[in-house]
Amino acid sequence: MAERITGTPDEPWSVERLGAELKSYIGRLGHLWVEGEITQWSNSRGNVFGKLKDVEGGATVSFNVWRSTLQAIDGEFSQGDRAVLLVKPDYWPRGGTLSMVAAQIRHVGLGDLLARLEALRRQLAAEGLFEASRKRPLPFLPGTIGLITGRDSDAEKDVLRNAQLRWPDVRFRVEHAAVQGDQTVPTVLAALARLEADPEVDVIVIARGGGDFQNLLGFSDERLVRAVAAATTPVVSAIGHEADRPLLDDVADLRASTPTDAAKRVVPDVAEERARIAQARAQLGMRLTQLVAREAERLEAFRSRPALARPETMIDQRAEELARLAARADELAGRAVDLGAQRLEHLRGTLRALSPQSTLDRGYAVVQTAEGHVLRDAADASPGDRVLVTLAAGSIAADVQEAHPVE
Missing domain, CATH: 2.40.50.140 (Nucleic acid-binding proteins)
Incomplete structure (x- = not known):
């Protein structure tokens, strides 16, 4: 045609x-x-x-x-x-x-599935399951690491090898599970429950060596996501992908880009830690040396002071001061004694001047009645009364012969 x-x-x-x-x-x-x-x-x-x-x-x-x-x-x-x-x-x-x-x-097809996953992502985010505040920190050096991965998978080998290279004494408890297909969710949930029940497991790593979107669907299942959110042990997601991001990455306490990255994030590098310890010891030694040197300088400054260079100077100064005080005390004590003696002599003279004994010494006498009253007036005595005559030396008992009152 x-x-x-x-x-x-x-x-x-x-x-x-x-x-x-x-x-x-x-x-x-x-x-x-x-x-x-x-x-x-x-x-x-x-x-x-x-x-x-x-x-x-x-x-x-x-x-x-x-x-x-x-x-x-x-x-x-x-x-x-x-x-x-x-x-x-x-x-x-x-x-x-x-x-x-x-x-x-x-x-x-996949577009419709992606729309449903995005809707679920928004719902879980609204519930706060993706909030940074609820994510738990990983232990510095876990005693035992729980690993959920496929049997004989490259992800398992990468995690074990790289973790042991960084910390040779690291311990693992490996739980094998399906990492794609219909059995992914139930087997991973069961492995997660077993590791959660082990008190020796300090952190759990869920690892897979990447894959296309359909193979990773199990790691966006709502049941698995909520179980990881409810886990009390910190969980690390190491699915090993970049283009497709399952919901497990958002809810996990830490997202590792690959299984190898997960091994580096969960255990420290023993060489790096030794280097940090050596650096810390060097800094500590340097600061200690500086402290000792500074204190030695202060001690030398103290020792150079006169009080420490010639400590007997303080004793000599105090001895001189003590001698001056002793001399002053002797002087004041002698003066006080002299003043006391003078006062005593004055009081003695005063006492003598006022004492009846002085009057008696001059030839006078004190006449007392039998009752002990001093006779001052002749009218108070009558002939025949018994009187006591006190002289300068001794006394005489006498009888009144005559009384001659003053007219």
Whole structure:
């Protein structure tokens, strides 16, 4: 069958007519549903310009989502999502480009699953399970490390080898579990429960050697995520991936980029710790030396003071002072004695002057009645009364012969 040719070399179509014919022809295709992977999603002033790639082949087509349509679409879309679009082909003659104007867009397959995971991520984040404040610190040197990984996996070998290289005496309790497929969640949950029940396990590492999105779905299961959040032992997520981030990474107390990184994060490096100890000892020794030197300088300064250089000086000064005080005490004591003697002599003279004995010594006598009263008036005595006459030396008992009162 011969190919139909439109126009002739003498009467060819213009480019504008060709564009108009193409636009008219393509426009008659109407709306159609197309499925593919979004390889480009660029938002410019509310309008989206993207590209949709066939999930199996390499065919790619551009599409546009205008602002009004985008506002009516449920969910969020981004590069890498698998989606189904209701598009209407549109040819732009001036640019000579063909694009699809999307009227509807929906997640499909993995894209739909990603949307559900994002919804779950937002729910768990709203509950506070991803908050940094609830994450527990890892012990500096765990006594026993619990490891959940696949049997004979590279992840297990990487964790064990790198941890033992850093700290040869490290101990592990390994629990094997399925790390992909339907058995991932129940086996990992069971291994987690066994390690949680072991009081010797100080930290738990869940390790897997990476994989595609579908193989990592088990580590975003809500049951596993909530079990890790409720664990009392710190949990390290070491799934070994970068592009896809399972929910386990967000809820774990520490996210390690690879199993090797997990081994480096859970145990210290013995060489580094020895170097730090040596450095600390050197600093301590230097500070101790400085302290001793400073105290030695202070001691030498004290020793150079006169009081310590010639301590007998203080004794000599005190001896001289004591001698002066003793001499002063002797002087004051002698003066006090002299003054006392003078006063005593004065008092003695006064006493003598006032004493009746002085009067008696001059020849006078004291006459007393038998009752002991001193006779001062002759009228108080009668002849025959018994009197006692006291002399300067001794006394005489006498009888009154006569009394001559003063007239």
